[in-house]
Amino acid sequence: xxxxxxxxxxxxxxxxxxxxxxxxxxxxxxxxxxxxxxxxxxxxxxxxxxxxxxxxxxxxxxxxxxxxxxxxxxxxxxxxxxxxxxxxxxxxxxxxxxxxxxxxxxxxxxxxxxxxxxxxxxxxxxxxxxxxxxxxxxxxxxxxxxxxxxxxxxxxxxxxxxxxxxxxxxxxxxxxxxxxxxxxxxxxxxxxxxxxxxxxxxxxxxxxxxxxxxxxxxxxxxxxxxxxxxxxxxxxxxxxxxxxxxxxxxxxxxxxxxxxxxxxxxxxxxxxxxxxxxxxxxxxxxxxxxxxxxxxxxxxxxxxxxxxxxxxxxxxxxxxxxxxxxxxxxxxxx
Numbered sequence: 001x002x003x004x005x006x007x008x009x010x011x012x013x014x015x016x017x018x019x020x021x022x023x024x025x026x027x028x029x030x031x032x033x034x035x036x037x038x039x040x041x042x043x044x045x046x047x048x049x050x051x052x053x054x055x056x057x058x059x060x061x062x063x064x065x066x067x068x069x070x071x072x073x074x075x076x077x078x079x080x081x082x083x084x085x086x087x088x089x090x091x092x093x094x095x096x097x098x099x100x101x102x103x104x105x106x107x108x109x110x111x112x113x114x115x116x117x118x119x120x121x122x123x124x125x126x127x128x129x130x131x132x133x134x135x136x137x138x139x140x141x142x143x144x145x146x147x148x149x150x151x152x153x154x155x156x157x158x159x160x161x162x163x164x165x166x167x168x169x170x171x172x173x174x175x176x177x178x179x180x181x182x183x184x185x186x187x188x189x190x191x192x193x194x195x196x197x198x199x200x201x202x203x204x205x206x207x208x209x210x211x212x213x214x215x216x217x218x219x220x221x222x223x224x225x226x227x228x229x230x231x232x233x234x235x236x237x238x239x240x241x242x243x244x245x246x247x248x249x250x251x252x253x254x255x256x257x258x259x260x261x262x263x264x265x266x267x268x269x270x271x272x273x274x275x276x277x278x279x280x281x282x283x284x285x286x287x288x289x290x291x292x293x294x295x296x297x298x299x300x301x302x303x304x305x306x307x308x309x310x311x312x313x314x315x316x317x318x319x320x321x322x323x324x325x326x327x328x329x330x331x332x333x334x
Contacts, residue, residue, distance in 0.1 A: 002047055004046075005046075007046075008044065011044070012033075012040050019037055060114055060116055061095060063086075063090055063095070064097045064115045065083065065086055065119050067101070068100065068121070069101070070100035071100065072102070073188060074100075075220055078247075081276075081292040081293045081296065083296075086300040107130060110130075110139070111137050112139055116307050117142075118139055119141075119300060119303055122145055122146040122148075123145060123187075124146075124187050131148075131153075140307055141153055141154075142155075142302045144157070145158070145189075146190075147189070153314060154315045155315070155316050155317070157318060158319045158320070159319070160190055161193040163290060164193070164194040164196075164201075164242065164244075165197035165198070166321070167197075167201075168198040168200075168202055171240045172201060172205050175332035178213075178236065179209070180213035180240070180241045181198050181215070181242045182223075182224055182231075182248050183214065183217055184217055186216065191244060195214075195244075215227040220247050220248070221247045221254075222251060224248025224249060224255075228255035228256060229255045229259075239267065241268070241270070242270045243270065246273045246285060249269055249271030249285055249287065249328075250285070252269055253269055253281060264328050264329050269285070269286070269329070270286050271287035271288070272287060272290065273289075274287045274291075278326070279326065281328070283327035285327075288321050288324070289324050295319055302315070
């Protein structure tokens with residue numbers, strides 16, 4: 001049978017309250033007593049009962065990491081980078097609960113007794129009801145990825161519009177005028193922002209974008225592959241393609257290779273995100289770096305601050321993007 005606080009109290013000849021306080025590093029207990037109790041706890045292999053501790057402290061020791069959807073529009077690389085970022089910060093004191101908002105018919109199970117804090121990787125305005133519910137329940141929440149102007153919470157976003165603007169500008173500077181875009185899911189804010197930046201770069205140079213050069217995708221490799229097939233089937237296919245994420249760019253590359261095209265000699269391709277695989281594609285992918293893992297880690301730091309300080313924070317943090325030039329683009333030549 002596992003040792004209990006009462007067992008330690010008996011061996012240390014103190015009350016179980018003293019043991020409990022010592023194990024929780026209370027300043028009310030003298031250091032010499034604390035050290036003695038900690039030594040006995042180690043000798044008897046005492047394992048804390050976190051469920052009981054949670055009831056006493058009215059804390060769940062659980063942080064919820066929510067996505068707009070896990071199955072629809074969240075690529076495996078994006079999903080993994082988000083979890084890595086959060087996990088490297090929260091430590092073993094907290095359990096990490098991961099779920100898509102679209103899994104819920106209602107939010108009755110989302111309450112303060114279940115979650116000490118929530119980190120939301122938000123893609124859509126459809127998440128607003130979930131955010132409102134969390135605030136009503138007084139659950140500390142940090143929203144990543146989607147700009148929420150004037151919201152009374154911590155909001156951490158990357159400048160996607162600027163990133164896609166630089167991607168479009170870069171392709172134009174390389175002499176390309178027939179540039180297509182493979183977009184993400186229509187309802188996602190990231191899709192909107194990346195299109196706006198790309199269109200702005202084209203319009204500033206007086207370049208038009210034929211409607212057939214704007215193709216929808218789903219933020220996964222398969223949709224990138226299919227979108228590129230559609231573009232290459234045109235009577236006048238593009239000489240360059242901007243893909244709204246790296247997964248779609250990788251799928252687009254494979255479609256080009258199947259058609260006997262060489263990247264970048266016959267077709268230049270640019271992605272967005274700079275996932276780990278980007279530097280290992282052949283050729284290595286030119287892309288816009290959006291440090292999702294760092295954004296997620298920063299979100300975890302902010303939620304821990306709110307949990308410790310027991311107060312809601314309001315802060316808007318912009319994380320800049322960066323164009324990473326590799327080998328998938330080249331100067332256009334007739």
